[in-house]
Amino acid sequence: MVNIIDVARQAGVSKTTVSRVINNYPHISPDKRRQVMEAMEQLGFVPNPSARKLRGQVTTTIAVIVPKIVNPFFAYLVDAIEQEGYRQGYQTLICQTNEHKSKEIAYLDLLKNKQADGIIMAAIENDWADIEPYTAFGPIVLCNEYVNQNDVPTIRVDQHEGTYTAIRHLIERGHRKIMYCTGGLFTDFGKDKDRNQAYQRALEEAGIAINPNWILVDRHTIEDGKKVTELILDMSDRPTAVFTGSDEIASGLMMAARKAGLHIPNDLAIIGFDDQPIAEVLSPSLTTIRQPIARMGKQAVDMLVQLMDQQPLSTSLSKLPVELVIREST
Amino acid sequence: MVNIIDVARQAGVSKTTVSRVINNYPHISPDKRRQVMEAMEQLGFVPNPSARKLRGQVTTTIAVIVPKIVNPFFAYLVDAIEQEGYRQGYQTLICQTNEHKSKEIAYLDLLKNKQADGIIMAAIENDWADIEPYTAFGPIVLCNEYVNQNDVPTIRVDQHEGTYTAIRHLIERGHRKIMYCTGGLFTDFGKDKDRNQAYQRALEEAGIAINPNWILVDRHTIEDGKKVTELILDMSDRPTAVFTGSDEIASGLMMAARKAGLHIPNDLAIIGFDDQPIAEVLSPSLTTIRQPIARMGKQAVDMLVQLMDQQPLSTSLSKLPVELVIREST
DNA sequence: TTGTAAGCGTTATCAG
DNA sequence: CTGATAACGCTTACAA
Numbered sequence: 001m002v003n004i005i006d007v008a009r010q011a012g013v014s015k016t017t018v019s020r021v022i023n024n025y026p027h028i029s030p031d032k033r034r035q036v037m038e039a040m041e042q043l044g045f046v047p048n049p050s051a052r053k054l055r056g057q058v059t060t061t062i063a064v065i066v067p068k069i070v071n072p073f074f075a076y077l078v079d080a081i082e083q084e085g086y087r088q089g090y091q092t093l094i095c096q097t098n099e100h101k102s103k104e105i106a107y108l109d110l111l112k113n114k115q116a117d118g119i120i121m122a123a124i125e126n127d128w129a130d131i132e133p134y135t136a137f138g139p140i141v142l143c144n145e146y147v148n149q150n151d152v153p154t155i156r157v158d159q160h161e162g163t164y165t166a167i168r169h170l171i172e173r174g175h176r177k178i179m180y181c182t183g184g185l186f187t188d189f190g191k192d193k194d195r196n197q198a199y200q201r202a203l204e205e206a207g208i209a210i211n212p213n214w215i216l217v218d219r220h221t222i223e224d225g226k227k228v229t230e231l232i233l234d235m236s237d238r239p240t241a242v243f244t245g246s247d248e249i250a251s252g253l254m255m256a257a258r259k260a261g262l263h264i265p266n267d268l269a270i271i272g273f274d275d276q277p278i279a280e281v282l283s284p285s286l287t288t289i290r291q292p293i294a295r296m297g298k299q300a301v302d303m304l305v306q307l308m309d310q311q312p313l314s315t316s317l318s319k320l321p322v323e324l325v326i327r328e329s330t
Numbered sequence: 331m332v333n334i335i336d337v338a339r340q341a342g343v344s345k346t347t348v349s350r351v352i353n354n355y356p357h358i359s360p361d362k363r364r365q366v367m368e369a370m371e372q373l374g375f376v377p378n379p380s381a382r383k384l385r386g387q388v389t390t391t392i393a394v395i396v397p398k399i400v401n402p403f404f405a406y407l408v409d410a411i412e413q414e415g416y417r418q419g420y421q422t423l424i425c426q427t428n429e430h431k432s433k434e435i436a437y438l439d440l441l442k443n444k445q446a447d448g449i450i451m452a453a454i455e456n457d458w459a460d461i462e463p464y465t466a467f468g469p470i471v472l473c474n475e476y477v478n479q480n481d482v483p484t485i486r487v488d489q490h491e492g493t494y495t496a497i498r499h500l501i502e503r504g505h506r507k508i509m510y511c512t513g514g515l516f517t518d519f520g521k522d523k524d525r526n527q528a529y530q531r532a533l534e535e536a537g538i539a540i541n542p543n544w545i546l547v548d549r550h551t552i553e554d555g556k557k558v559t560e561l562i563l564d565m566s567d568r569p570t571a572v573f574t575g576s577d578e579i580a581s582g583l584m585m586a587a588r589k590a591g592l593h594i595p596n597d598l599a600i601i602g603f604d605d606q607p608i609a610e611v612l613s614p615s616l617t618t619i620r621q622p623i624a625r626m627g628k629q630a631v632d633m634l635v636q637l638m639d640q641q642p643l644s645t646s647l648s649k650l651p652v653e654l655v656i657r658e659s660t
Numbered sequence: 661t662t663g664t665a666a667g668c669g670t671t672a673t674c675a676g
Numbered sequence: 677c678t679g680a681t682a683a684c685g686c687t688t689a690c691a692a
Contacts, residue, residue, distance in 0.1 A: 251608075281581040331685085387687095
């Protein structure tokens with residue numbers, strides 16, 4: 001491995017000077033700078049990141065933690081973050097927890113060991129109380145997920161508004177039997193709390209009673225969607241519309257419903273969440289709530305960079321608007 | 331940051347002993363081992379990877395290079411690699427080139443600096459001649475993509491067989507006007523060479539002349555698929571079937587064709603490639619060539635680990651079989 | 661079985 | 677403007 005000393009020798013300078021060239025220090029004679037550049041070129045020198053991280057204060061590395069990279073929502077988010085990070089001179093470490101608490105913690109250790117200057121969490125497996133201590137080692141920004149705590153830097157969409165808009169849309173289409181089918185649990189915190197409350201509020205305002213049979217939780221995948229359809233088919237009192245927490249559930253649901261002979265949207269209206277590319281190519285195409293993923297990623301990076309640069313944050317919470325995209329499934 | 335010395339002090343031993351405990355050396359008294367473990371626990375010690383990489387010979391890190399993580403094929407491949415790597419004790423660095431040659435080279439530098447022990451490349455942007463020198467610093471395994479060179483460790487599917495099977499299937503369905511629409515170029519090397527040759531061979535065997543108008547290259551995305559449909563609609567002599575290089579092009583194509591009033595498969599048959607989750611939920615569901623992505627990922631890791639362990643490779647090429655999945659679009 | 665000490669490749673400090 | 681030198685946290689001869 002060719003190192004800074006080899007370059008120094010080749011250029012006839014000290015390794016300090018080489019280091020200065022690498023790091024663009026201002027006061028170096030043009031002559032020496034040129035010599036060093038040439039030597040680096042000739043020897044194919046590349047600075048060793050381990051050594052830099054070990055010695056320096058700064059790693060110019062950020063990490064983004066997602067549960068599953070095969071989930072298109074997270075893939076697009078990671079992509080946005082990676083590209084914006086790259087633009088701002090950061091290397092992005094992509095970390096997949098597979099929903100394991102221990103893996104999440106292991107990735108947070110990246111801060112502890114100065115492997116990364118900051119972390120963007122797109123999901124949270126552990127309690128915030130267990131994560132918070134890591135902020136002592138570097139900034140953590142939540143993106144997409146959030147917690148019941150005011151001072152945690154967060155970029156997210158307005159889940160309440162999104163869900164409320166979706167349910168209102170179904171009601172306006174004449175539906176009164178609306179199933180609610182989402183990711184997390186029907187709990188009292190974070191993302192799901194907002195969605196749950198919006199669902200309840202929209203129904204209440206329309207004077208519709210809530211049917212507990214039509215509340216399904218912990219549904220994520222296309223497979224889950226198919227199973228939801230089976231559930232619906234088995235019901236004596238079927239819903240006429242379904243709100244789903246992601247386009248993936250929606251697509252599985254739609255496919256199975258179609259196969260069972262249901263006409264969409266006449267027999268069953270379906271609305272998704274995310275506006276993934278798939279939403280447009282489904283038949284019928286999927287009405288859904290569009291999340292501004294690229295903007296979320298960019299803003300998360302911006303906020304993280306501000307924190308890493310010790311700049312004061314104008315606001316610790318950025319709530320981006322969502323958009324109802326009406327297609328054929330409702 | 332709590333380091334090995336802090337632990338040593340707390341446990342009342344030397345840092346060497348701590349290091350030995352971390353690395354599971356055999357000859358340590360149970361007593362001291364326990365003391366060290368307790369100290370590590372109490373202090374919340376986590377070994378610093380930079381220091382280990384800098385000092386040691388081994389990083390227990392592998393890197394996987396993909397062009398775009400938002401492409402579901404690569405997302406699934408990365409997922410398989412990450413999980414298998416994790417199982418075998420390796421941390422996986424996920425690297426996205428965005429199809430930039432320079433980024434690919436930058437990632438190959440990971441080998442040079444001992445940031446990774448080995449690399450899996452799922453795509454190739456640069457010429458192999460420019461990549462080959464990096465093998466001096468650590469093993470490189472190709473997965474999915476390949477080059478015209480015998481000794482390069484490669485895991486891939488039989489693209490020729492896959493494409494041939496697909497085209498034969500269309501011919502058996504009675505089609506003689508078959509469009510060919512794929513990713514790379516209609517070139518003479520790698521993945522595309524095999525596909526191209528298979529297309530030509532299948533047509534030739536069936537006594538069908540090749541129509542150059544029906545050969546489209548460099549198509550990748552859903553958007554590309556839509557545009558292909560426009561092209562078809564503008565043709566005076568239209569194909570009756572289309573072979574596409576990925577389910578994504580196929581889905582864009584299908585959607586636009588349906589919108590234009592074409593019946594699928596009667597007016598236009600479509601066959602995809604990959605068997606992504608989307609293939610099943612499309613309407614009509616998509617006939618496609620299934621790639622064993624999970625197996626590819628696992629085998630790539632296995633092969634890389636063998637090479638990193640300096641074990642001889644039984645064979646440098648593993649060609650996995652593909653499978654025709656017949657659905658409604660043909 | 662345990663400890664001492666020399667590095668791995670960089671950057672920060674200090675002196676010139 | 678430039679250079680010597682001391683860390684950063686860890687592993688590994690070599691000694692004991």
